[in-house]
Amino acid sequence: MATTAEYGIGEFTFPRGWFMVGESADATNKPIPLRYFGRDLIMYRGASGRVVVMDAYCPHMKTHLAKNESSYIVMDGKQVEGDDIRCPYHAWKFGPDGMCNEIPYSPAPIPKAAKIRSYPVQEWGGLILMWHDEEEGEPDFQPHPLPEWEDPKWVNWNVDYLGELNCHPQEIIDNITDKAHLGPIHGSTDMELFESEAKDHVIRQLLAAGHRTLSDEVMTNDTWYTGPGLLLSRMNGYYNSLMMICHTPIEDGQVRAWHGLMVEPPNFPMNEDDKAAVPAFQEGSKMALLQDFDVWANKAPCLSIMQVIGDGPFGKARLWYKQFYNPRKDVKKYQAKSNGHWVTKGTKRDPWVEAAE
């Protein structure tokens, strides 16, 4: 395991962006503890349905807001009131914005410093996303829209929790431009196309290849990150599908990851074949990702890549990733350095290969 500083990614230890911190079902009126970005956090759902993620410790005397079972406030089920939360120790009450709005026993005005850092949150495809930002600014981009989630013709994903990896998220990001692992790890065959494109906060991979387990025909995958933590991959064919992979830093050099696959069967409602095929597809997609995991879980940190002709544009993806670890004022600079479109050598449509044949 190596740290952000050792990779030399930027000023901030953790990136700015939207990150998965749980599933919608995890957010209830019982606050739960979370640990991400080297911080103790809590999450709950207020009476209005609003999900709140905030730092875990009360500013009064640093009580953990979601690690108490024996306070009468908790035992009486009174900890969440409307969209507010009460501290189990002395019952100070905080709004979803983190501001203290009641100190039940004190006649004095509420101190201005009586506030907890609260984070922008949204629900996206049954996931809870929080906006992490060392500069505490408002989100400057949004996750990719997910109309499939509301579309009855699509079978929604069940989220697979993949576990924790003692590897820096940089190693996961490298995968988006990694052409040469697709054959050995995922069984890609007859690769016709491998292209990469970075455009501001989005980086994309376009792949056309056969697949050893899924198909003899050439399939086209369009895979992209929207910011540093949310990946979607669209595959069109007899079954259209949309895969998500989310990864979120826990500590510096450690991540947690999830996977899901939505499928659009050709028949609506599904016939018997579709009913068998959809879960098999979902399982196959998860297994493909676990092939990457197997490597990530055991590799040493790669602080610099020994790049050769035929490798994808790793350096550009690493430059792209830096925009999220540096102050906003420098984002345009990193985007200008990384924006572009690359065709990696060694695909069938590449003149370099045709000349060698």
Ligand code: FES
């Ligand atoms: S420690 Fe939270 S109210 Fe006193």
Ligand SMILES: [Fe+2]
């Ligand atoms: Fe991979």
